[in-house]
Amino acid sequence: MATRASAVPTTQTYSLWRVILASSAGTLIEWYDFYLYGTLAVFFGSLFFPTTDPNTALLANLATFGAGFAVRPFGAIIFGRVGDLIGRKYAFLVTLAIMGLSTVLVGLLPGYATIGILAPILLVSLRLLQGLALGGEYGGAATYVAEHAPDDRRGYFTSYIQTTATIGLLISLVVVLITRESMSAEDFKNWGWRIPFLLSAILVVMSIYIRVRLRESPLFARLKDQGKSSKSPLRDSFGSRRNWRLILLALFGATAGQAVVWYTGQFYALTFLQATLKLPYQIAYGIMIVALLLGTPLFVLFGSLSDRIGRKRIMMAGCLIAAICYVPIYMAMVGAAGPLTQTGTDAAGQPIQVAQSANVVMLTLLVFLQVVFVTMVYAPIAAFLVELFPAKIRYTSMSLPYHLGNGEFGGWLPFIVTAINTWAVAQGFGANAKYVGLVYPIVVALMTFIVGSLFLKETNHIRIWDEVEGGAPESAQPEARRATAS
Numbered sequence: 001m002a003t004r005a006s007a008v009p010t011t012q013t014y015s016l017w018r019v020i021l022a023s024s025a026g027t028l029i030e031w032y033d034f035y036l037y038g039t040l041a042v043f044f045g046s047l048f049f050p051t052t053d054p055n056t057a058l059l060a061n062l063a064t065f066g067a068g069f070a071v072r073p074f075g076a077i078i079f080g081r082v083g084d085l086i087g088r089k090y091a092f093l094v095t096l097a098i099m100g101l102s103t104v105l106v107g108l109l110p111g112y113a114t115i116g117i118l119a120p121i122l123l124v125s126l127r128l129l130q131g132l133a134l135g136g137e138y139g140g141a142a143t144y145v146a147e148h149a150p151d152d153r154r155g156y157f158t159s160y161i162q163t164t165a166t167i168g169l170l171i172s173l174v175v176v177l178i179t180r181e182s183m184s185a186e187d188f189k190n191w192g193w194r195i196p197f198l199l200s201a202i203l204v205v206m207s208i209y210i211r212v213r214l215r216e217s218p219l220f221a222r223l224k225d226q227g228k229s230s231k232s233p234l235r236d237s238f239g240s241r242r243n244w245r246l247i248l249l250a251l252f253g254a255t256a257g258q259a260v261v262w263y264t265g266q267f268y269a270l271t272f273l274q275a276t277l278k279l280p281y282q283i284a285y286g287i288m289i290v291a292l293l294l295g296t297p298l299f300v301l302f303g304s305l306s307d308r309i310g311r312k313r314i315m316m317a318g319c320l321i322a323a324i325c326y327v328p329i330y331m332a333m334v335g336a337a338g339p340l341t342q343t344g345t346d347a348a349g350q351p352i353q354v355a356q357s358a359n360v361v362m363l364t365l366l367v368f369l370q371v372v373f374v375t376m377v378y379a380p381i382a383a384f385l386v387e388l389f390p391a392k393i394r395y396t397s398m399s400l401p402y403h404l405g406n407g408e409f410g411g412w413l414p415f416i417v418t419a420i421n422t423w424a425v426a427q428g429f430g431a432n433a434k435y436v437g438l439v440y441p442i443v444v445a446l447m448t449f450i451v452g453s454l455f456l457k458e459t460n461h462i463r464i465w466d467e468v469e470g471g472a473p474e475s476a477q478p479e480a481r482r483a484t485a486s
Contacts, residue, residue: 019148020160022214026096026207027141027161030134031168032175033103033200037068037127039172039270040193047111047193048119060120067124068131069411072403075135077234080396083140084233087216088147088395092140093208099133100204102126107197131407139399142382147219147391151463152307158382159303163296166374169266170292175199177285222468223391230392237393237400246388247401253456254384255405257319257448258377260441262406263413264326265370266292268441271414272330273363276421276434277337278355287364295371302379310458311380311387316449318376323445325373326438329366334434336362387459391467409444416440 049060075095083091106126112119142161149157175196183192215221223229230236237243266288273284306314338357385398417437424433 016148016157019214020145020157022210023092023141023145024160024164026092026211027137028164028168028171029200029203029207030096030099030137031165032171032203033099033130033168033197035169036103036172036176036196036200037064037106037130039169039176040196047189048109048123049112063415064120064124064127068127068134069407071128071131072135072407072411073400075132076139076399076403077135077396078132079136080139080237080399081233083136083143083395084230084237084393088140088144088220089211089214089216091395092137092144093211095133095136095140096204096208096211099130099137100200100208102129102133103197103200103204107194107200135399135403135407139395139402143386143395143398144217146383146386147217147394147464151465153304154386154464155306155311155380155383155460156300156304158386159300159379161382162303162379163299165262165378166266166292166296166299166371170289170296172196173285173289173292177282177289180281219391219465219468226468228392228468233393233396237396243389243393243397247397249451249455250385250388250398250401251404253448253452254315254381255401256409257405257445257452258315258381259406259410260413260444261318261322261377262374263410264322264417264438264441265367265374268414268417269367269370271418272333272434273367275418277333277358278340279337279358279363280354283358283360287360287367290364291367291371294368295375298372298375299379302375303383306380306383307460310460311384312452312456312458314380315377315384316452318373319445319449319452322370322373322377323442323449325369326442327435329369330435330438333363333366336366384459387462387464391464413441 048064079091079095082094103126106123109122109126110119115122141164142158145161146154146158179192179195180188220229237247270284270288273279273287274281279287302314336359337355338359339355341354341356381402385402386394389397417440420437420440421434424436427433429436
């Protein structure tokens with residue numbers, strides 16, 4: 001029977017909350033910056049891409065959104081190495097600065113009407129920088145908090161980091177909504193959309209100031225003092241067949257399914273409300289804001305629960321339930337939106353259709369259910385990944401499967417699902433075409449459920465402090481990690 005530490009002797013409760021606040025504040029701002037683009041995804045198509053074909057513009061816009069995710073694994077490798085070699089604190093200070101600068105530059109970027117093809121090129125370049133920064137940020141923040149937390153409450157304390165992605169999305173929605181409502185539609189299109197991006201400069205400076213005052217993770221500091229830190233994190237992480245097995249298991253058995261559930265419930269849902277159901281943006285944003293507010297406390301609930309019953313059970317249950325429920329939920333969303341009403345024509349002479357009799361309460365409930373699935377798969381993932389890898393290569397090793405899952409499987413989800421739906425329309429699927437794209441998140445979530453259920457071992461019993469406190473020696477750590485909780 002594995003024993004577990006009840007406290008970390010080097011970390012007092014009050015300082016742990018300070019660590020969580022500082023780490024979460026910076027991570028939240030990075031998610032806010034990264035998701036501003038997604039919040040304005042439908043709107044950006046006409047700003048930075050040719051508008052001759054609305055569907056093509058939307059797909060190009062969603063592809064640019066996905067580009068930021070495509071490079072996140074590279075950011076994980078680059079900054080993971082820095083974090084394992086120099087320190088967690090230094091790495092996520094650099095990522096925060098890169099993210100902030102890239103976001104401000106998006107707010108200053110001229111549109112397609114002004115500089116032509118250079119506009120989407122520069123936009124993609126800035127999205128790539130944002131992706132690199134985020135690739136290094138999450139692993140650093142999650143590792144930093146986890147290495148301050150007591151072994152028996154790691155799921156609970158890291159769950160606060162897990163809320164930041166959802167809260168960052170929530171804040172981006174609120175800021176964009178307030179900005180749009182405070183001016184005319186023409187002013188917002190001309191210059192008002194820049195305000196949410198430029199505001200991030202103030203938030204980033206404040207967060208950097210808070211983070212500069214933090215100390216290095218006590219576990220990592222002790223690891224360096226004992227001469228156990230890695231001199232070559234990339235070789236130690238990727239030069240071992242055993243470590244590659246853990247990385248691939250984490251990817252296909254945990255993060256891939258977590259990613260598609262996250263982006264279906266919190267990003268594709270918003271795209272679906274606006275682009276497919278034709279809800280006015282005020283109503284669509286309002287639905288998402290309420291659903292996210294209701295769902296956010298569940299991250300802490302499931303994170304804490306994972307300390308008691310295990311990370312794996314909760315994550316696998318979330319993947320399975322989501323896969324079973326997506327089609328019925330989206331069919332119910334279509335029914336709750338009601339019929340479309342033509343309110344005029346756009347500049348190209350195409351009819352403008354709006355859902356004017358939508359059941360907002362029902363739609364909010366249906367989106368909230370998707371957010372519940374998100375909290376189940378996402379709340380335990382940070383603690384699980386931290387516990388899966390040894391401290392000397394933790395930043396590098398955990399960041400790669402996390403960002404491969406969320407970057408490649410999740411980040412491209414809005415584009416893939418929309419592209420499949422567009423294909424289904426062309427193939428004559430009729431009214432059912434809007435559901436065909438859901439096959440993507442369903443298949444990936446089921447894959448993760450099967451792989452994770454069969455091959456993943458539970459990790460919530462693992463004492464990461466044994467590596468530096470004279471518990472199980474480092475040579476015995478692989479066996480300890482393969483043990484199951486009793």
